[in-house]
Amino acid sequence: MKIIVPATSANLGAGFDSIGIAVNLYLTVEILGISNSWYIEHDLGENIPTDERNLLLTTLTEVLSVKNVVLSEKYHLKMTSEIPLARGLGSSSSVIIAGIELANQLAQLNLTIDDKLELATQIEGHPDNVAPALLGNLVIATTSNHHTDAVCAQFPASKLLAFVPNYELKTMDSRKVLPEQLTYKEAVSASSIANVLTANLLTGDLLSAGKIMERDRFHEPYRANLVPELAILRKIGRAHGAYGTYLSGAGPTIMMLCADEVLSVLTEQIHQDKQLTGQLYSLEIDKIGLKTEH
Numbered sequence: 001m002k003i004i005v006p007a008t009s010a011n012l013g014a015g016f017d018s019i020g021i022a023v024n025l026y027l028t029v030e031i032l033g034i035s036n037s038w039y040i041e042h043d044l045g046e047n048i049p050t051d052e053r054n055l056l057l058t059t060l061t062e063v064l065s066v067k068n069v070v071l072s073e074k075y076h077l078k079m080t081s082e083i084p085l086a087r088g089l090g091s092s093s094s095v096i097i098a099g100i101e102l103a104n105q106l107a108q109l110n111l112t113i114d115d116k117l118e119l120a121t122q123i124e125g126h127p128d129n130v131a132p133a134l135l136g137n138l139v140i141a142t143t144s145n146h147h148t149d150a151v152c153a154q155f156p157a158s159k160l161l162a163f164v165p166n167y168e169l170k171t172m173d174s175r176k177v178l179p180e181q182l183t184y185k186e187a188v189s190a191s192s193i194a195n196v197l198t199a200n201l202l203t204g205d206l207l208s209a210g211k212i213m214e215r216d217r218f219h220e221p222y223r224a225n226l227v228p229e230l231a232i233l234r235k236i237g238r239a240h241g242a243y244g245t246y247l248s249g250a251g252p253t254i255m256m257l258c259a260d261e262v263l264s265v266l267t268e269q270i271h272q273d274k275q276l277t278g279q280l281y282s283l284e285i286d287k288i289g290l291k292t293e294h
């Protein structure tokens, strides 16, 4: 059995902690067989555990404990991932979704999509990465009182350019620079920007969505110093016809949305800029989300 989960890009500027998209880089977890102890074969580096300490298995354990189930066997697994770690492309959420599905399959829990979403949001803390990783496409979601409401919709036709800087930024560290509070006036203004962004996305108006996503007041102004590449890429995007540019998740990846016609000029401009060191990915929206193959 194989579990396949897409990467995700959260926030889209003003949609902080509630809007995300699934993109076509994948985490794959394969069950190779029963084993004396849990073992995850992978080549993701020394910092990623191969035993029960791995996020995949801590998630599995948490789900089994919530459901009051004990597995009689342990397994040898193989994990491969195209998703850069701690870069703002939802690597941790992809593992959480895979861990929930692994528990679901191994313990035959018959979890519904809603069950998986509740569990994932409880584990991750916010729904903007886990919801699109599970459902695919564009998801707008909110969690309160242990319940998540999620709306899945078609993302407007667009090319995506993800610039992934050569350094990690842990979500935990990137959240430390955010303010404890906003004034009532600031909160109303920031949320009205997010509302218009959502309306533009749902009506397929990427030209307007791209402009307003750059006016976020919730997180990008505070994180801009951590990721100097955001200002550089936004300038390139504006000069060469991108719809909009935003900090993907907690960063440091920067996502640019653009039409097919300007993709090559934007790619060329980014490659030519000596201040930018990192990888550039040309991505598509994943429309499916979590997949399980038997």
Ligand SMILES: Nc1ncnc2c1ncn2[C@@H]1O[C@H](COP(=O)(O)OP(=O)(O)OP(=O)(O)O)[C@@H](O)[C@H]1O
Pocket: 008, 010, 027, 044, 048, 049, 054, 055, 056, 079, 081, 084, 085, 086, 087, 088, 089, 090, 091, 092, 093, 095, 129, 169, 170, 171, 172, 248, 249, 250, 251
């Ligand atoms: N395949 C994996 N197996 C086990 N743990 C992983 C795996 N991928 C990511 N992680 C864990 O998740 C951490 C990264 O999570 P973090 O939330 O900081 O970034 P992200 O999920 O890549 O980005 P963002 O949440 O901003 O989109 C890694 O340092 C590692 O501990």
Ligand SMILES: N[C@@H](CCO)C(=O)O
Pocket: 010, 011, 016, 017, 018, 126, 128, 129, 171, 174, 175, 219, 249, 250
């Ligand atoms: N919305 C989250 C995504 C990263 O987990 C953040 O920006 O901190």
